[in-house]
């Protein structure tokens with residue numbers, strides 16, 4: 001298997017976490033975002049949207065991180081990251097959808113304002129940061145209630161849902177808005193629990 005990506009990418013980190021949970025190594029092919037390599041004809045042939053990650057499994061090419069992690073979980077041996085029980089599985093899907101609909105976009109917006117723009121010599125627009133913080137607070141208030149009485153988003157077992165949220169929770173810390181996590185005791189305990197997993201430590205270092 002080949003994984004095309006960049007080690008700093010949030011979407012790639014999800015895939016690397018799943019590979020590490022499964023104890024599987026894929027050949028990592030660097031697509032240098034700093035050099036715009038994701039927009040070359042060679043990469044556009046792999047992913048017409050010009051983004052990473054892309055997975056190649058022999059003659060099969062797959063893009064979109066959430067599709068890739070579902071594929072890898074089904075394909076590879078090792079501990080299942082998708083619950084078999086119907087309702088737990090439905091909850092996993094619900095939380096992956098909530099992440100995509102309400103959480104990752106404002107988290108990335110803050111990362112751009114606070115980290116990426118200053119790296120490029122541009123000013124941070126704090127009105128964007130404030131609006132995004134409001135959206136994130138709403139999502140994390142909901143998560144705080146959900147993980148009050150259970151260890152993981154889908155119930156008692158770590159799943160793809162937790163993995164989907166992890167890179168964006170890390171973005172909040174990197175962007176110096178970690179109080180969005182620490183102000184919510186159940187979210188803070190959940191983040192501490194999942195970010196200590198060796199798979200995440202390996203994928204995010």
Ligand SMILES: N[C@@H](CCC(=O)N[C@@H](CS)C(=O)NCC(=O)O)C(=O)O
Nearest residue numbers: 009010011038051052053064065066
């Ligand atoms: N929905 C896509 C998003 C992919 C994406 O936006 N990847 C970013 C890195 S995290 C990227 O390649 N950015 C470069 C660009 O937009 O040119 C997925 O989940 O795979």
